[in-house]
Amino acid sequence: MAVTIRDVADATNVSPSTVSRVISDNPRISQKTKEKVRLAMKELGYHPNFIARSLVNQSTSVIGVVFPSSGDTAFQNPFFTEVLRAISEGAHDEKFGIQLTTGKTEEEILNDVVQMVQGKRVDGLILLYSRQDDPIIDYLLEQNIPFVLVGQPTSKPDHITYVDNDNCLAAKEGTEGLIHLNHKKIAFIGGVNGLMVTNKRLAGYKQALKEANIPIQEDYIIFDDFLIEGGKHAVEKLLALKELPTAVLVTDDLMAMGVMQSLNEEGLRIPEDVAILSFNNTIFSVLSNPPLSSVDIHIFDLGLEAISQLVKRIKNPEEPVSHSIIPYEIVIRSSC
Amino acid sequence: MAVTIRDVADATNVSPSTVSRVISDNPRISQKTKEKVRLAMKELGYHPNFIARSLVNQSTSVIGVVFPSSGDTAFQNPFFTEVLRAISEGAHDEKFGIQLTTGKTEEEILNDVVQMVQGKRVDGLILLYSRQDDPIIDYLLEQNIPFVLVGQPTSKPDHITYVDNDNCLAAKEGTEGLIHLNHKKIAFIGGVNGLMVTNKRLAGYKQALKEANIPIQEDYIIFDDFLIEGGKHAVEKLLALKELPTAVLVTDDLMAMGVMQSLNEEGLRIPEDVAILSFNNTIFSVLSNPPLSSVDIHIFDLGLEAISQLVKRIKNPEEPVSHSIIPYEIVIRSSC
DNA sequence: CTGAAAGCGCTAACAC
DNA sequence: GTGTTAGCGCTTTCAG
Numbered sequence: 001m002a003v004t005i006r007d008v009a010d011a012t013n014v015s016p017s018t019v020s021r022v023i024s025d026n027p028r029i030s031q032k033t034k035e036k037v038r039l040a041m042k043e044l045g046y047h048p049n050f051i052a053r054s055l056v057n058q059s060t061s062v063i064g065v066v067f068p069s070s071g072d073t074a075f076q077n078p079f080f081t082e083v084l085r086a087i088s089e090g091a092h093d094e095k096f097g098i099q100l101t102t103g104k105t106e107e108e109i110l111n112d113v114v115q116m117v118q119g120k121r122v123d124g125l126i127l128l129y130s131r132q133d134d135p136i137i138d139y140l141l142e143q144n145i146p147f148v149l150v151g152q153p154t155s156k157p158d159h160i161t162y163v164d165n166d167n168c169l170a171a172k173e174g175t176e177g178l179i180h181l182n183h184k185k186i187a188f189i190g191g192v193n194g195l196m197v198t199n200k201r202l203a204g205y206k207q208a209l210k211e212a213n214i215p216i217q218e219d220y221i222i223f224d225d226f227l228i229e230g231g232k233h234a235v236e237k238l239l240a241l242k243e244l245p246t247a248v249l250v251t252d253d254l255m256a257m258g259v260m261q262s263l264n265e266e267g268l269r270i271p272e273d274v275a276i277l278s279f280n281n282t283i284f285s286v287l288s289n290p291p292l293s294s295v296d297i298h299i300f301d302l303g304l305e306a307i308s309q310l311v312k313r314i315k316n317p318e319e320p321v322s323h324s325i326i327p328y329e330i331v332i333r334s335s336c
Numbered sequence: 337m338a339v340t341i342r343d344v345a346d347a348t349n350v351s352p353s354t355v356s357r358v359i360s361d362n363p364r365i366s367q368k369t370k371e372k373v374r375l376a377m378k379e380l381g382y383h384p385n386f387i388a389r390s391l392v393n394q395s396t397s398v399i400g401v402v403f404p405s406s407g408d409t410a411f412q413n414p415f416f417t418e419v420l421r422a423i424s425e426g427a428h429d430e431k432f433g434i435q436l437t438t439g440k441t442e443e444e445i446l447n448d449v450v451q452m453v454q455g456k457r458v459d460g461l462i463l464l465y466s467r468q469d470d471p472i473i474d475y476l477l478e479q480n481i482p483f484v485l486v487g488q489p490t491s492k493p494d495h496i497t498y499v500d501n502d503n504c505l506a507a508k509e510g511t512e513g514l515i516h517l518n519h520k521k522i523a524f525i526g527g528v529n530g531l532m533v534t535n536k537r538l539a540g541y542k543q544a545l546k547e548a549n550i551p552i553q554e555d556y557i558i559f560d561d562f563l564i565e566g567g568k569h570a571v572e573k574l575l576a577l578k579e580l581p582t583a584v585l586v587t588d589d590l591m592a593m594g595v596m597q598s599l600n601e602e603g604l605r606i607p608e609d610v611a612i613l614s615f616n617n618t619i620f621s622v623l624s625n626p627p628l629s630s631v632d633i634h635i636f637d638l639g640l641e642a643i644s645q646l647v648k649r650i651k652n653p654e655e656p657v658s659h660s661i662i663p664y665e666i667v668i669r670s671s672c
Numbered sequence: 673c674t675g676a677a678a679g680c681g682c683t684a685a686c687a688c
Numbered sequence: 689g690t691g692t693t694a695g696c697g698c699t700t701t702c703a704g
Binding site: 014015016017018021028029030033052054055056057058120 | 673674675676677679680681682
Binding site: 115118120289 | 383417451593623
């Protein structure tokens with residue numbers, strides 16, 4: 001059995017409450033007692049039991065991180081690992097632990113979240129995605145537990161603290177860039193339809209075309225998974241059309257890798273035959289051949305801001321809802 | 337305040353212990369009572385408090401995952417995200433939660449582990465690396481808490497359950513492959529020196545050379561980080577030599593990417609000028625140009641086996657130490 | 673400055 | 689079958 005506060009108390013002839021006060025460095029305890037107790041703690045190898053503390057404090061100093069329902073594929077995408085890295089770093093600085101959801105289907109994940117929240121395992125959560133009609137958001141709102149969304153909510157924005165880029169503007173600016181390069185036939189390859197980030201970037205793409213008086217062609221708009229395979233499927237669909245686009249806006253580097261591979265297999269040159277502008281500026285954009293032009297959305301900052309907002313809300317439940325917009329920048333390499 | 341077992345008891349005119357028994361589906365409770373209580377639980381929105389349960393059970397159903405001290409870089413390397421994915425999947429099936437270390441230095445990580453263990457936050461741990469003189473191993477052994485090592489321990493193997501590949505054999509076989517391709521000048525580019533995986537693969541490399549009567553050339557043996565930069569640094573060192581190797585064994589795909597980049601910049605062709613055999617067979621080996629030949633160490637299986645062993649040991653403390661060796665296979669593409 | 677006592681929410685003997 | 693009681697390890701009034 002582990003050594004408890006009681007053992008320390010007995011060893012030093014003080015009461016458990018005194019030991020507890022020494023742990024929290026309560027100023028009303030004499031220096032002498034503190035030293036005596038601390039010595040005993042060291043000698044006995046005492047270490048506070050967080051579970052017991054959590055039970056009385058009703059807080060665990062652990063935050064939950066919720067992955068999208070394609071969670072098993074998410075680990076492949078540097079976007080998620082990079083936000084996770086930032087969250088991990090921020091959590092460490094704030095002395096919070098992090099726990100991950102492990103479910104793969106939407107239902108399992110909701111279940112994970114309920115376990116975390118009702119089981120009182122976490123003090124707050126960060127959601128790494130935003131999609132339409134997500135019951136998790138409603139649940140969290142209803143439970144009134146602090147949470148931060150990475151991405152823009154589809155509804156009730158006034159009640160939800162989120163951290164995001166201006167994805168609409170980023171996509172618009174990116175598309176305009178392609179237009180300035182004299183492209184008129186520009187395709188859009190986005191992640192799963194229903195994801196807010198996809199919606200927003202699509203909106204920006206359409207705006208840019210509209211303002212340039214380029215008609216929007218629905219079969220140039222394709223949705224698929226944030227994976228290499230997703231990019232490949234998208235190209236297949238484009239190849240089936242009678243007229244290939246001369247440029248594509250791809251909303252994820254990993255997808256862009258798939259797009260490039262498939263184009264290569266068809267003997268199409270990048271950027272001569274098809275120009276590509278991608279998103280996320282991950283390690284893949286540097287490694288690919290040719291190196292990808294990509295919108296750097298500052299993933300790490302997104303994560304850091306999310307954890308910082310969350311901790312703020314955990315510490316002060318009255319903290320008003322806030323919306324942080326992280327700047328982006330377009331990094332031009334050789335793919336457009 | 338959340339609804340407790342007491343509230344449910346009051347609402348149904350039974351005692352708290354009865355409610356507790358209903359929760360655990362104790363067979364000695366009458367069907368009628370069970371239904372009555374379950375109905376009340378539903379109506380009141382009762383959900384068990386895991387923290388309270390953990391306190392009395394002395395177990396949390398959470399396992400800790402320990403990242404290497406270069407934790408911030410680990411997230412970049414698909415090896416770690418892939419084991420994590422497997423662990424996540426296994427943990428989910430076993431109804432365990434997972435918590436990650438967040439520290440970046442060795443000291444911080446040891447600290448994280450102590451918090452998890454002494455704070456009774458986790459029932460067991462998985463270490464994602466094995467290096468020489470790791471105080472964490474000693475600590476865990478001393479605390480007598482279940483843990484599983486992914487990799488081979490540097491000492492006390494009889495007391496440590498681990499999951500690994502036969503890295504020595506894999507490297508030997510890989511090197512032999514290069515030798516069969518008529519290479520005599522073969523370099524070894526490994527991860528940080530001191531990591532067990534590096535040692536083992538180096539040993540296999542040396543064995544193969546020895547058996548082929550090829551003298552071992554110390555300046556062909558280079559250690560660096562499991563990162564693109566690591567691979568680049570290694571190439572710099574090789575370029576400084578008077579005689580370039582005609583083949584290299586690189587113990588990680590990400591490093592191999594750096595190696596290839598640097599070789600390309602020097603105008604050296606792969607595999608004509610320098611052949612490459614890499615390790616891990618991650619997404620990078622497929623994406624690179626030319627596609628990398630790589631030793632597939634079955635990362636996912638490594639993770640699954642680790643979590644399965646850990647859970648076994650958590651459920652049965654008497655479970656004897658076990659050593660699992662996961663098979664590997666060499667996947668030949670175009671880099672050698 | 674320190675101690676006694678209550679209680680966080682739950683489970684597990686031990687009764688009956 | 690079900691209730692009573694004690695206790696997991698800690699914090700926090702309330703006394704003194």
